[in-house]
């Protein structure tokens with residue numbers, strides 16, 4: 001499929017049926033697989049042969065969908081996980097262990113921030129957070145001898161900052177470590193981070209890839225571009241023998257193309273088991289088939305809504321990288337010339353109280369802690385996800401009391417704007 005354009009890969013990538021086989025990806029609803037001899041099965045356990053033996057590790061439905069996302073990102077290998085959280089945890093933990101350190105952009109998804117700053121910190125992994133707008137010097141100063149990776153989001157959820165991927169890739173490579181990019185909000189339709197130097201890409205497929213609020217899921221894709229063996233001393237997990245598989249060395253046995261995903265599957269999926277259900281992978285694939293069509297509409301609706309809000313007297317500020325007034329407009333044009341994402345955030349004049357009142361009057365936009373759905377939804381973080389915080393704490397968290405996050409769905413833009421207009425009128 002690699003010669004086809006992204007739209008064609010969305011529809012037909014990952015799975016090509018043979019003569020008389022199902023046109024749609026079959027849901028292989030089986031935990032286990034049958035073998036003729038114990039020797040056959042033994043080879044799978046030794047990683048000497050590839051094949052299926054237990055769906056905690058690998059399942060044909062999940063693998064076909066992972067293969068499609070791999071093609072969309074232009075990667076060399078990929079795996080699905082049961083959630084975006086699991087994808088980011090595995091991607092980092094696959095190379096950073098107790099005593100190691102990771103540099104991360106500070107504007108990342110709240111769940112990822114908590115995973116890094118609290119849970120992985122308890123596992124002995126230290127994180128240094130840098131603002132995505134930092135200078136090259138500030139970025140370089142964040143590295144330590146035990147740094148194993150750099151992490152950032154193409155478009156941050158919910159801050160909507162745009163990462164200068166080339167700047168972060170250059171710094172990571174100068175220090176002999178890979179750049180991991182969470183590409184959830186942009187999707188490979190709008191940005192392919194490997195083309196700008198990223199080494200590993202992760203996704204919460206729960207968002208635009210699924211796109212219908214149907215199934216939680218995640219994905220990790222390897223570019224195959226990072227030379228682990230050239231930095232042998234930094235990555236013992238990939239470059240020294242794994243005793244749990246008779247001493248194989250992943251980077252030698254599976255090469256630069258396969259080592260990262262093979263190790264994450266053979267060790268992390270085996271031991272942690274954040275396995276997606278084949279049924280969920282099937283639903284994800286239905287979403288992927290229309291991802292390119294939907295992203296265009298999500299972005300067009302969001303731009304129309306952002307322009308309407310920017311010109312409205314009862315709105316104090318609008319954050320959307322597709323607006324020419326955005327400080328991230330130039331970066332967005334560089335990395336995402338066809339559009340950014342469907343999420344817009346803005347402030348309602350009158351602060352916290354006015355924002356609450358405004359949202360009560362919305363009819364089409366439902367109040368949900370979700371984004372990237374076909375149906376428009378919105379959230380007032382100060383009275384939901386961040387409600388424990390007072391006004392000062394909110395400001396420190398980068399979430400002002402007046403902030404409303406709106407995820408523009410696939411409805412008609414005029415209807416969405418009319419809904420916002422009537423709710424603003426109520427103020």
Ligand SMILES: *Cc1c(COP(=O)(O)O)cnc(C)c1O
Pocket residue numbers: 083084085086088109111112153156157182184185203204205206207216217218
């Ligand atoms: C939602 C989200 C996650 C977490 O994904 P889940 O599928 O909810 O586990 C990670 N990163 C980003 C950017 C997200 O938006």
